[in-house]
Amino acid sequence: MDRLRSETRSRVAIGVVGPPDLVEQIMMIGADLPAAADWRLVGAPLAGEHETYEKFSKIAESIDVALFTGPLQYDLARQGGEFPMPATFVPMSGASLYAALLRGVLADGIDPARVSIDSLPAADVDEAYGEIGVGTAGVHLSEYDQPESARGFIGFHEQLYRQGATTAALTTIRSVAKALTSAGVPVLRMLPTSHTLRLALNTAALLGTGSRLEEGQIAIAVVELAASARPSYSGPGNYWQQELKLSLHQSLLADARVMGATVVARDENSYVVTATVGALAQATDGFRVAPFMDRVRSEAGVPVEVGIGLGTTARDADANALVAVEKARNAGAAAAYMVSGDGTVLSLPLRQRRRAESEPVTATKGAKLLERLVAGLGDGPEALVVDAEIVADVLAVAPRSARRVLQSLAEEGLAWPMPPVKGSQAGRPRQPYRLVRP
Template sequence: MAIGVVGPHDLVEQIMTIGAGLPAAADWRLVGAPHSEEQETYEKFSRIADTIDVVLFTGPLQHDLARQTGELPVPATYVPMSGASLYASLLRGVLSHGIDPARVSIDSLPATDVEEAYSELGIGTAGVHLSEYDRPESARAFAGFHEQLYRQGATTAALTTIRSVAKKLTAADVPVLRMMPTVHTLRLALNTAALLGTGSRLEESRIAIVVVELAASARPSYAGPGNYWQQELKLSLHQALLADARLTGATVAPRDENSYVVTATVGSLSQATDGFRVAPFLDRIRTELGVAVEVGIGLGITARDADANAMVAVEKARNSGGAAAYLVSGDGTVLSLPLRQRRRADKEPVVTTKAAKLLDRLIEGLGDGPEAMVVDAEIVADVLAIAPRSARRVLQSLAEEGLAWPLPPVKGSAAGRPRQPYRLVKT
């Protein structure tokens, strides 16, 4: 598992050194992304985002800056700033800089942590000034907060967790101590990141079940081995599902006469649906086959739970008229996933008046049943009263205009050219 570490150079280096010495180091790989200024946080993170499973920011400021700039594609956590880092800073300040710990300004830390630390040290807090971290906007005022108090003589030094604030105060000749997280805190943060990454991996590897069901309007009026139209439709539907399923490593199997079940992982299906924002399979089936289907997605802790949720989801898709796919997760959350809008070609195909009129004549002569929408040259020749050769040209012309979709050829018992069926597409 790859753990990204994003923050100032010194903290990133320290975390990677500590991480390399931990017993669990054999199970993870640390990827450092140090920055010089806090504003570079998201840029540095984005450079490694595709190569990591989880990201550990060196503090809440970096974490919040990254989240403000853009969506984080991986789980994220940060090193907490707590009172533990205050003890070492105060001791260092007293021994090395001669500061008065009762007259300092402190930023970032929660008030309860500061009060607890001073209480344990037996020092009063009447002369201690605190500016807590709220959001990145609050951090912009830290340097001014510290400098003003020092200029007024209210403090003997400033304690900050932020590297850029420490640099500004040093340039302004304000005594400053940078509070660094303890080694123990960094170890805990690394373990938290590892657990978060492991949980995300387990979540992505869970089973997802997708049920794709022919809409009632697309089903044949009778079923059975003698219904060749039904067999051709099932084969074409299976091929269309396989074309998309191969891209995600999913498997496709018939569920019954009118539906298929697609088995995938949550992670692979998330990629195929843009993070569960668009429906899977619907666009290809409607575009290539011209038939209506209902798609339901089920997630769950077990395959059985996922399958049960998929059946609930496909029922919701059926009630919506197949306008969208539905997802039902293990906790009962329901999502509606709209049809993906495929990019059209630069030039839209123009349906000729002649082709449109021929299609209208065919549909009028064939009727409205779903079986009637599958034709071959013999049927077209009979309906339009033309020669079979002319009928084949008509079907080729309709296919070129997007008004008919060629289905797999059907071999007959007699020798000769296999029968080439087409599915007519209503406009």
């Protein structure tokens, strides 16, 4: 039994979210592929698009990656909040159009030159019709662009058919096909090919494997006072040194807390911070800026040298961290250094400070929102960690609007998403963000 549990945990769990027929097809294809031993498929069939986020949330804690059966399902789930794991979807392309047209011509006698098509990009439709040698003058297209566009697909197809402009409708969406059938409109559902589904499964497996490797890998950071900031002597009577050590510890805890990291004193002048690579990556904007250094300088008023080591074991990560901090020491605390498991060395610069007064810049909409948030949150470092509920309260907006505000701030580099926090009750994990003052 223990061996079985170990094997189950080692397999990448892929959540498949979408209409029942496609979920079943993907799970059947996935079970027959050579790589089936490396993954575990978790199905979340939908009775209707309205329950996409609900069904996704129910399996979110048990999967490593989400595979949605199409862009509509992906976008509907995305509207509910940040994904707590990597996610992808099965793309729709001209390949699904060929099969649908062939079925329509052979079984229903439709005229492929007089049809209405939804979801597919115009370029894919033009290419497909060009290859079969049929003109598109009588072909009507409504492309997919976010879930709002899909709400008009039923009326789009039905109106054209009632006007006699088309002989059939081609749709990628199961609910649209059911509604058109009930209305007496001939309809063909475009389904992804088996080849497309196999590629999507392999893509999802790669994303899930990469995420697990990243999240599970250990990151150890050694943070030590620069030589210029150290006291000339140490001992129990040096109260300034004790206050400085306490201030440094508090500054590190503020960042470590939101990463789920631990902070332990290494000696009188340094600390060791232990986290996962995934958590550290989010806190450093994808390893583009140095962690800890900016906060310690602004709060404790001293420069620090930061060395980060990555490794699959604590011993490897610690050894790499010592190599990295030596490089930071030689650089004069001007940047943090990171040494990965394969020995690659990366320099992480300090976060860019606010531009000088002599270089005026026009505040963006995101910057103005950030100013409003900071003004309503207070000055403490913990106050800069927010979620949709807090933002909704400060800005007096709906939670969905608050989530869009946070997403737009993240896109402008004014906030970065941190690891989701799982609540005690079932449902969507809370997605915290750290606000970034420019």
